[in-house]
Amino acid sequence: MDISIEISLYPLAQEKFKPEIWAFIHKLRAVDGLNVVTNGMSTQVFGEYDLAVQTVMAEIKHVHQTVDAAVFVCKFIGGDRSQVEAES
Numbered sequence: 001m002d003i004s005i006e007i008s009l010y011p012l013a014q015e016k017f018k019p020e021i022w023a024f025i026h027k028l029r030a031v032d033g034l035n036v037v038t039n040g041m042s043t044q045v046f047g048e049y050d051l052a053v054q055t056v057m058a059e060i061k062h063v064h065q066t067v068d069a070a071v072f073v074c075k076f077i078g079g080d081r082s083q084v085e086a087e088s
Contacts, residue, residue, distance in 0.1 A: 034051065
């Protein structure tokens with residue numbers, strides 16, 4: 001079973017927040033079997049359910065252990081939603 005996850009990371013009270021966000025994204029991109037797409041608003045992760053969820057949760061935990069305060073907004077939907085539906 002595949003899953004699609006959309007993630008937004010908001011490090012709070014960080015003067016230089018971009019390095020933490022990019023470090024998070026690079027760790028996700030390094031995992032074989034995950035398709036990671038980034039845009040100006042969020043990061044989408046597509047892949048096998050257990051691999052994707054375990055990887056994302058491990059990286060969220062790592063951020064919480066290394067950044068004073070960070071908020072994650074996540075959406076989880078079953079299936080691979082990486083292909084855009086054609087307009088009808």
